Amino acid sequence: MSQKRLSRLELRIMEALWKHGSASVREIQESFPEKGRPAHNTVQTMLTRLEAKQAVRRAKKISNAHIYEPMITRGATQRLLVDELLAFFGGRAAPLVSHLIESGQLTLQEVEEARKTLKKETKRD
Numbered sequence: 001m002s003q004k005r006l007s008r009l010e011l012r013i014m015e016a017l018w019k020h021g022s023a024s025v026r027e028i029q030e031s032f033p034e035k036g037r038p039a040h041n042t043v044q045t046m047l048t049r050l051e052a053k054q055a056v057r058r059a060k061k062i063s064n065a066h067i068y069e070p071m072i073t074r075g076a077t078q079r080l081l082v083d084e085l086l087a088f089f090g091g092r093a094a095p096l097v098s099h100l101i102e103s104g105q106l107t108l109q110e111v112e113e114a115r116k117t118l119k120k121e122t123k124r125d
Contacts (some may be wrong), residue, residue: 003072003077004053004055006050009038009042009046013047013050014055017056018068019031021066021069022068023067024066025043025044025047025066025068026040026041028043036040036110047068054071055070055071056068057069
């Protein structure tokens with residue numbers, strides 16, 4: 001299944017589902033901070049769109065409430081987002097890594113962990 005691009009709000013809804021495993025529309029809505037919380041109908045609409053993208057499914061129904069669960073993993077979604085970001089940089093990671101370092105979002109420890117992973121991966125080839 002090829003994963004479709006998710007909007008920011010869809011990603012936030014997916015975060016709630018990844019955290020809870022499964023949840024109703026109301027539970028998802030209430031997981032957002034009170035300030036800026038999307039309306040119940042907005043969350044329902046986003047879940048319908050996520051269903052169409054095969055990102056979530058209705059697991060069961062309790063009374064009138066549908067319980068949704070994720071069909072895609074956080075890891076797969078993160079990899080897709082990183083791949084899209086790298087494509088924006090022409091497939092080159094160096095400009096992205098440079099920006100992360102210069103902005104203070106990438107620590108020396110994280111660079112060292114990445115170096116170890118890269119070294120391990122090159123030994124496999």
